[in-house]
Amino acid sequence: MKIDPQCRYTKSHEWARKEDDLIVIGITDYAQQTLSDIVYVELPEEGDEITKGEAFGVVESVKAASDIYAPVSGEVVAVNEKLEDEPELVNSDPFGEGWLIKVRPDDAGEMDELLTPEDYEKVVAEEEAH
Amino acid sequence: MVFVPHTEEERQAMLKAIGVEKMDDLFYDVPARYRYPTLGLEAPLTEMEVLEELRELSEANLNAYRTPTFLGAGIYRHWVPAVVDYVLSRGEFYTAYTPYQAEISQGTLTAIFEYQSLICDLTGMEVANASHYDGATAAAEAVIQAYNVFRGKRKKVVLAPTLHPHYREVIRTYTQGMGLEIVGDEALEKPLEEVVEMVDEQTFAFIVQTPNFFGEIEPLEGLADEVHTRGKKALLAVAVNPISLGLLKPPGEYGADIVFGDGQPLGLGLNFGGPTLGFYATKMRYVHQMAGRIVGETKDVEGKRGFVLTLTSREQHIRRHRATSNICSNQGIMTLAATVYLSALGKDGLRKVALANYHKAHYAAERIAALPGYTVVADKPFFNEFVVECPAPVAEINDFLLNEWDYEIIGGYDLSRDYPHLARHMLVAVTEMNGRDEIDDFVEALRAFADYHQVEVEA
Amino acid sequence: MTEPLIFELSIPGRKGVRLPELDVPESELPADLLRDDLPLPEVSEVDVVRHYLRLSQLNYAVDKGIYPLGSCTMKYNPKINEVAARLPGFVGIHPLQDELTVQGALYLMYHLQEQLKAISGFDAISLQPAAGAHGELTGVLIMRKYHLDRGETQRDTMLIPDSAHGTNPASTSMSGLRVVEIPSDARGNVDLEAMKAYMNERLIGIMITNPNTLGLFDENLEAICQMVHEAGGLVYGDGANMNALMGIMRPAEIGIDVMHFNLHKTFSTPHGGGGPGSGPVGVVAKLADFLPAPIVVKEVDAEEEAEEEAPLYTFYDPPKSIGRVKSFWGHFSVMIKAYTYIRMLGDEGVRRAAEYAVLNANYLLSRIRDVYPLPYDRICKHEFVVEGRFEDAPGVRALDIAKRLIDYGVHPPTNYFPLIVHEALMIEPTETESKQEVDRYADILLKIAEEAKTDPDLLHEAPHNAPVRRLDEVYAARQKILRYRRDQQ
CATH class of the missing domain: 3.40.640.10 (Type I PLP-dependent aspartate aminotransferase-like (Major domain))
Incomplete structure (x- = not known):
């Protein structure tokens, strides 16, 4: 299982990564493995506001639909349109081509409140123990 | 026991396997004061008896497949292939x-x-x-x-x-x-x-x-x-x-x-x-x-x-x-x-059904339009249903068709029920099931009503 | 499976069912409105019969054998039901005919309402909802409107146990209300403590399935109803599991305010490969004015009048109705079947059906309980939930067991529901299965448990003896081939 050292994380298995003054958001490698084959991703539209801790989208496998929670608050400035036809990118490259949205954060400081890669690794280890 | 195949011996054996004495024990968790109410359903019937009752009920209805019918408004009489x-x-x-x-x-x-x-x-x-x-x-x-x-x-x-x-x-x-x-x-x-x-x-x-x-x-x-x-x-x-x-x-x-x-x-x-x-x-x-x-x-x-x-x-x-x-x-x-x-009728059959509906409805509309006192209201082309402005409230006409005419006819839909501004407007449906003679008789009955109504008004 | 699609049997120029020659003059067609092509199959009647007969043979069905799909009550569908529903005087009536010409139909609807009232204890019934979920939506809208009518516009919260069918939360959301999930306690009952926090002025009510989806009678049911009523809320009963309780207990008496029935489960009407169902809704007196319009009433005065003068049975629109929930009056031909069934059972038969449904479930459980883990060990009602996993066969899952059952020529139970039991197998044999059929099913389950240990691949790769092998659902969801395309195939 991969954990990208460049990212910060949430307990609900989203990642966030700074890219200039924007923040890129996706779901983690652990999340995509748990969900198994992803067949559809429902994302917000450009211009939508998302709020930290609230659901902004849904990832669907053939047997499950899971909410995706916003790691930070802000305005959606880009969505990964490739996922419309190739949702499997979230499985094959969750930290890269399988990114979900880009956000202009309301408060860049919110990034610091997220889990570090080391802390996230512990969260995953704990879940796997169950 | 209707539709329950168990014999008494089997019942006993099953209760024993479960580890309870009697059927009631399986319902221990249903609060006792609500358990086993008297329902008061009618005494049970056998298959033979129930069918007799249902046949009587069904025959108390007027079967639209055996009656000239011009009622549609969302549900239509069509031929259903065997x-x-x-x-x-x-x-x-x-x-x-x-x-x-x-x-x-x-x-x-x-x-x-x-x-x-x-x-x-x-x-x-x-x-x-x-x-x-x-x-x-x-x-x-x-x-x-x-x-x-x-x-x-x-x-x-x-x-x-x-x-x-x-x-x-x-x-x-x-x-x-x-x-x-x-x-x-x-x-x-x-x-x-x-x-x-x-x-x-x-x-x-x-x-x-x-x-x-x-x-x-x-x-x-x-x-x-x-x-x-x-x-x-x-x-x-x-x-x-x-x-x-x-x-x-x-x-x-x-x-x-x-x-x-x-x-x-x-x-x-x-x-x-x-x-x-x-x-x-x-x-x-x-x-x-x-x-x-x-x-x-x-x-x-x-x-x-x-x-x-x-x-x-x-x-x-x-x-x-x-x-x-x-x-x-x-x-x-x-x-x-x-x-x-759709498979049984196929490409050729469905088109023929549609054509029959179209032509018969237009034939009926043309004949009704020629009657004194009736106007076909059609600003746009229509398919198998059309509106007729009548000389009297539709309920009266339908009552006449059903009860006063030589035999029962089920007339069209009374549009005033949903569209108050359309008093005296009948929605007439014609499908492939309405033979020409049926349509002609309907037209005759409408004419007869108008004559009769005319008499009433004059009186 | 080698059966082609009907489109693949099509031969240009072949004709099916013929229609009579046109007996009226042709009128002019609106040329600019006509379609150029009608791409329907071109097959003969024989082609049609053989194709669909062969397709039918690829199905499993109650008429073939035990179908213990939990929560679905796949009991035998009496053949007299089908005969009754096909009587010409029922098939041949138009819903907008004069009420005087459909008194037989209205009599039947009225008396079905009465039968359901007798069985449930409710004061009024609407037969209009088309299915269970449709009845739920109806019931939730009634609850919402009741509170609004009393001026309690702040009420917006519906409590739903975590073991509930997905339709419960979905119906609530559709009605614009907020869903709060309530956990189950260690005995599989709704957790009373967890409910307490929501007993306030925002409460719409609770949706409760009893027996619940674990097949257990909720031991807190009476307390739940009391608690919700004290907070000003209403109790919705999901009637999907009524087969365990008819003749045993009337839901209205214990405190349920509104409930849907599933005529296609409890009252033996066939499931038709997915429908039509019928989901009548029963309510206590204070909710009767909110039922969907119309319902059938009996005009007491008309009884003495001459037959032709005024109809005895008529449609009536409740004054505060939530509105109609479908066109016309409901699934009439399904009502005929349920009426026929109840008419044949009477008080005694109805109670026996429930008793033997519960007997069969507990008996089957007793046969397999030492082998399949049982998360909630109690006397069950008409169904029970075990886990489809074994400590000494770690790779085997509920899905594998389900697919292996197919190889033995029986239908698998519901699996992966309720969500609160991992690897759930939810088994409902129903009362119409004989001891021999239940024993056969138990024997197969035990044999599969053995196989799980000795030859797990046999399970992983199952089914081996079915028209097709295990199907790729991911491929289906990603490829999205949802219709036949002439150009591509």
């Missing part, structure tokens, strides 16, 4: 459940896949679901789908006043907790071109029916563009009579975004109005916002073609409170009827 009921009577089809175990449900799944394909072909659309309960609930689901296409950001939907009154009512029932603005049918006499003007950038959908409730074929040419432009991509949803599509250009070819309707004319009896089925089709890009079950093609581990329920993560059993519809059942066996009907 092969339809033959297939529907197969226990393998009608005693199966929803095809959750795909490997042993390929019969049902294949038939639904064929049904979806037939509906797409008929409507000119890209994708269809496995059906809704009826045309009215399909209308409500169309409104909800369009609302969800705009993610709930728009709240306004415009309904043509000529949309079936039950459809308009069910749309309102379904959405009463959603805070929508439902407009368009406040003034029931407003012409369609003026209603379309109500579509604006806050509107998520315009819902129209063709042939409309009055049987008129609405001009769909350019309508999709107008709705898309005025409403900045607002959706056009079109309700349609499926038999008319044997003849008429399908809404899909005019750019409709959703096409739906009641499938009753496709091989289903009258059955006092139910069960029927609500067919539903849309564009592929909206498939994830469409409610209801969908069957898709796939392959098994050996590469063999098979069919499964697919895109199920849209549905309530997975999405739960996030689901956009709670629908679970489809109209299973009714969709099978429609599939067999």
Whole structure:
């Protein structure tokens, strides 16, 4: 299982990564493995506001639909349109081509409140123990 | 014991295996003061007796298949080929459940896949679901789908006043907790071109029916563009009579975004109005916002073609409170009827049915129009139903046709029940089932009523 | 499976069912409105019969054998039901005919309402809802409107146990209300403590399935009803599991305010490969005015009048109705079947059906309980939930067991529901299965448990003896081949 050292994380298995003054958001490698084959991703539209801790989208496998929670608050400035036809990118490259949205954060400081890669690794280890 | 096969010895053995003494012990957890109420149902009957009772009840009804009938308004008398009921009577089809175990449900799944394909072909659309309960609930689901296409950001939907009154009512029932603005049918006499003007950038959908409730074929040419432009991509949803599509250009070819309707004319009896089925089709890009079950093609581990329920993560059993519809059942066996009907008639047969409906309705309209006191109100072309302005309230005429004429005739629908401005207006339906002699007699009876009415008025 | 699609049997120019020659003069057609092509199959009647007969043979069905799909009540569908529903005087009536010409139909509907009232204890019934979920939506809208009518517009919260069917939360959301999930306690009952926090002025009510989806009678039911009523809320009963309770207990008496029935489960009407169902809704007196319009009433005065004068049975629109929920009057032909069934059972038969449904379930459980883990060990009602996993066969899952059952020529139970039991197998044999059929099923389950240990691949790769092998659902969801396309195939 991969954990990208460049990212910060949430307990609900989203990642966030700074890219200039924007923040890129996706779901983690652990999340995509748990969900198994992803067949559809429902994302917000450009211009939508998302709020930290609230659901902004849904990832669907053939047997499950899971909410995706916003790691930070802000305005959606880009969505990964490739996922419309190739949702499997979230499985094959969750930290890269399988990114979900880009956000202009309301408060860049919110990034610091997220889990570090080391802390996230512990969260995953704990879940796997169950 | 009716339908319970156990012998007394078996019962005892089973109770013993469970480790209880008597049947009552299995219900220890039902609070004693509520346990074993006296229901007061009527004394049970055997099969022989119950059928006698039911036969009597059924014969107390006037059978519209054996009576000249000109009643439509959403439910139509059509010929149902014998092969339809033959297939529907197969226990393998009608005693199966929803095809959750795909490997042993390929019969049902294949038939639904064929049904979806037939509906797409008929409507000119890209994708269809496995059906809704009826045309009215399909209308409500169309409104909800369009609302969800705009993610709930728009709240306004415009309904043509000529949309079936039950459809308009069910749309309102379904959405009463959603805070929508439902407009368009406040003034029931407003012409369609003026209603379309109500579509604006806050509107998520315009819902129209063709042939409309009055049987008129609405001009769909350019309508999709107008709705898309005025409403900045607002959706056009079109309700349609499926038999008319044997003849008429399908809404899909005019750019409709959703096409739906009641499938009753496709091989289903009258059955006092139910069960029927609500067919539903849309564009592929909206498939994830469409409610209801969908069957898709796939392959098994050996590469063999098979069919499964697919895109199920849209549905309530997975999405739960996030689901956009709670629908679970489809109209299973009714969709099978429609599939067999469309296959058995086929390309040539459905066109012939549609033509027969068209020509017979026009013949009837022409003859009625020639009667003194009656006017056929038809501003637009019509299919198998048309409006007649009568010399007296429709209820009176229908009473005359049913009770005073030489024999019973079931007259058309009294439009004043839903459209107060249309007092004395009768909606007359004519299908392939109305023979020429039946139509001629109906015309004669209407003439006789007018004469008789004239006498009454003079007296 | 080698059966082609009907489209693949099509031969250009072949014709099916013929229609009579036109007996009226032709009128002019609106040329600009006509379609160019009607791409329907071109097949003969024989082609149609053989194709659909062959397709039917690829299905499993109750008429073939035990179908213990939990929560679905796949009991035998009496054949007299089908005969009754096909009587010409029922098939041949138009819903808008004069009421005087359909008194037989209205009599039947009225008396079905009365039968359901007798069985449930409710004061009023609407037969209009088309299916269980449709009845739920109806019931939730009634609850909402009741509170609004009393001016309690702030009420917006519906409590739903975590073991509930997905339709419960979905119906609530559709009605614009907020869903709060309530956990189950260690005995499988609704957790009373967890409910307490929501007993306030925002409460709409609770939706409760009893027996619940674990097949257990909720031991807190009476307390739940009391608690919710004290907070001003209403109790919705999901009637999906009524087969365990008819003749045993009337839901209205214990405190349920509104409930849907599933005629296609409890009252033996066939499931039709997915429908049509029928989901009548029963309510206590204070909710009767909100039922969907119309319902059938009996005009007491008319009884003495001459037959032809005024109809005895008529449609009536409740004054505060939520509105109609479908076109016309409901699934009439399904009502005929349920009426026929109840008419044949009477008080005694109805109670026996429930008793033997519960007997069969507990007996089957007693046969397999030492082998299949049982998360909630109690006397069950009409169904029970075990886990489809074994400590000494770690790779085997509920899905594998389900698919292996197919090889033995029986239908698998519901699996992966309720969500609160991992690897759930939810088994409902129903009362119409004989001891021999239940024993056969138990024997197969035990044999599969053995196989799980000795030859797990046999399970992983199952089914081996079915029209198709295990199907690729991911491929289906990603490829989205949802219709036949002439150009591509």
